[in-house]
Amino acid sequence: MRELKFLNQFFWKYRWRLLLGIVFICVSNYFRVLQPQVIREALDLVIEQVNSYRMYDGFDLGVEYFGVLSYTLMLFGGLVLLLALLMGFFLYLTRQTIIVMSRLIEYDLREVIFDHYQELSLDFYKRNNTGDLMSRITEDVNKVRMYLGPAVMYCANLLSTIALVVVSMLAVSPTLTLYTLIPLPFLAISIYYVSNIIHTRSTFIQQQLSKLTSVAQEVFSGIRVVKSYVRERQQVNYFAQESEQYKEMSMNLAKVDAWFFPLMVFMVGASTIITVYVGGLQVVAGNISAGNIAEFVIYVNMLTWPVTAIGWIASIVQQAAASQKRINEFLETKTSISDPAPDDKHQLRGDITFEKVSFVYPDTGIRAIDKVDFQLKSGEKLAIIGRTGSGKTTVADLLLRMYDVTEGRILVDGKDIREQGLANLRRQIGYVPQDVFLFSDNIHNNIAFGASHDPSREEVEQFARYAAVYDDIAGLTLGFDTMVGERGVTLSGGQKQRVSIARALIKHPEIVILDDCLSAVDTNTEQQILGYFNEALADKTAIIITHRIYGHLKFDKIIVLEDGGIAEMGTHEELIKNGGYYSEIVERQMTEEEEA
Incomplete structure (x- = not known):
């Protein structure tokens, strides 16, 4: 139950629904417990009056006596029916409170998980696959809901039924009650043993289900690659292999339930046999009436489902605990990117400064940026050029605070971006990613x-x-x-x-970042877009990350990155004179355009 403590906040939120539902369960079970007592009175009445009826058999008084007896039994029958209707009505109200409460908590829990997912930083999503994220917000939440609704409802039903039935049984015969309840300790031991098995196996089953979801999600997302490499059969076989493992795990869990429930029914049946045998001896001894035996048999049958449900409830709780543990693992994960000023709404000018910025990816240890240092004033245009893997995209990610710098700092309008409102910063940056x-x-x-x-x-x-x-x-x-x-x-x-x-x-936006976003357009379309950029972005700070040079767009500064550091920096004319990597790109591009 330690893992399920997180859900107590939701129980408190909907406490009145929960309390009202428990009251309805108790009232419903109270009317249910009254039914065996009415049946006992009716049976005792028949047994007591049958001899009297035989005395008047054949006489006119006997017919009248039979009519009175029949009318009395009909009243008893009508009373039993009325009690059943009242029981059913309050049971309906129970489901309208507790089960509806579980659906409301399910909604809230999914909202909490989804909101937390969105708060987590980019490195979290690189460590975890999408299928596992989906599994925890769907399958795991479904398992938890079964604990929030049905398990809570049947647990309350179990406790109230046992309490009311045992009190009613003790009021009739403590001795017979003791004999009737003998099998219950053995049932409790069985439940404890099997619950541990269910908990362990449920955890592995949920993990395997997450793996299945991940495999399916990756195959469907990359279906073009799968088909182009003719790997359909291989993927089918792999998925079938993982599905077989999931099936085996589920079958093993089902086998535990298959043995467990008949065992409980057997023990409840043993209680019925003991009741009839010991109750018969008590009737002979004159301690109870024959109607009490019928009453006790009905009580035992009334206990059949609640006692049988102990195992089912234990199974649900164990599975919910396993699922909630998986949910808690993500909910307890803290984002590496904090928002120091959520309500910040100040307007950015667009001044950008990188001061000796270095960055090492936390998962791989790769140093993507090494002591990058430049300044960009509001309204200026910067081009970042470099080979694949030189760190160009990382510059954009750091400016958007997808990651925080390892060393140095990034200033926007003279203020460290780690001290600025995260939402406000991203809201005023227009970003077109490479992917x-x-x-x-x-x-x-x-x-x-x-x-x-x-x-x-x-x-x-x-x-x-x-x-x-x-x-x-x-x-x-x-x-x-x-x-x-x-x-x-x-x-x-x-x-x-x-x-x-x-x-x-x-x-x-006040700042525009374009990450190689014109690589798939033709020259004419490129000219149209760049024409708008010259006009609309005249007073906007723009950073364009590219592999090629745009002759239609004038840059105030051009940076050439190599191995994460700045190899060249200056204007177009200055870099051409240097005769370095930038000069090679320009010469190669001009040759390609002439050949085209």
């Missing part, structure tokens, strides 16, 4: 996603023109209402890049 991601939604919503307000269709279309993608979208059957598919799979690489550019620009 373009589009949501499984229509094109309009994908572009509008970047805006801090609810943009009109006209505004979305205007920024699509700025990104030179309007004509492409207009040529689609549904235009801006076209669904782009998962990760934008229905669009070409160039179209996805331009939609992503429109999404970044509609923010009206």
Whole structure:
């Protein structure tokens, strides 16, 4: 139960529903316990009056006597039916309170997990796969909900039923009650033993289910690669292998339940036999009536489900504990990127300074940036050029505070970004990543996603023109209402890049970071986009990370990165004179353009 303590806050939040539900259970079971007592009175009445009826048999008085007896038994039957209806009504109210409470907590728990997921930094997502994240917010939460609702309800039902039944039994015959309850200690020992087995196996089953989810998610996301390399059969075999392991684990757990429940039913049946035998001796001795035996048999049957449910409840609790432990592992994970000023809303000017910035990736130990030092004033344009793996994208990640620097500091408007409001900083930076991601939604919503307000269709279309993608979208059957598919799979690489550019620009950002976002567009389209950049970004600070030189866009400063450090820095003319890597790129690009 240690792992489940986290859920106590939700029980407190919905305490009135919970308490009301427990009251309804107790009232329902009270009416249920009254039914055997009414049946006992009816049976004793029949036994007592049957001899009297035989005395008047054949006489007119006998017919009248039989009518009175029949009417009395009908009243008893009607009373039993009334008690059953009352019991059922309060049982309905129980489900409307406790089960509804569990659904509300399920909703809250998923919200808490999802919110926490979004707060965690980028390094967390690099350490954990998407399938495992999905499994914990779906399958594990489902297991926990079974504890929050059905387990709590049946546990309250178990305790109240046993309390009311045992009190009623003791009031009739303490001796018979003692004999009837003899099998229960053996049942408790069995439950303790099996619960430990269930807990252990449930943990491994949930881990294997996470692995299955991860495998499926990766295959479906990379289906193009799988098909292009003709690896469908290999992936099917691997998934079947993992599924077989999951099946074996689940079967082993099912075998435990298969032996456990019949054992409990057997013990409850033994209680019934003991009741009839010992109760018969008590009737002969004159200590109880024959109706009491019937009453006790009904009581034993009433205990059958609650006692049987002990094992089921224990199984649910153990599985919920295993799942909540997995959920707690992530909820207890702290983000490495803290937000010092969540309410910060001040306007950025766009001055950027890197002071001896170094960064080492925490998981791999790779030094991506080494003592990078430069200054960019508001409205200036910077190009960052370098070979693959030189640290270009890392500069963008650090400026967005996806990671915090290992050494040195980054200043925006003269203030360390670690002291600025995280949301405010990112809100005023328009970022187009190298790996373009589009949501499984229509094109309009994908572009509008970047805006801090609810943009009109006209505004979305205007920024699509700025990104030179309007004509492409207009040529689609549904235009801006076209669904782009998962990760934008229905669009070409160039179209996805331009939609992503429109999404970044509609923010009206003070700082724009473009990470090699024109690699998949043709020269004419590139000129259209850069023409807008010259106009719209005239007073904006812009950082363009690229492998090529854009002759249509004038840069105030150009940095050439090599092995994480600055190899060259200056204007276009200065770097051409140096005759270094930048000069080689320009010469090679000019040759390619002439040949084309």
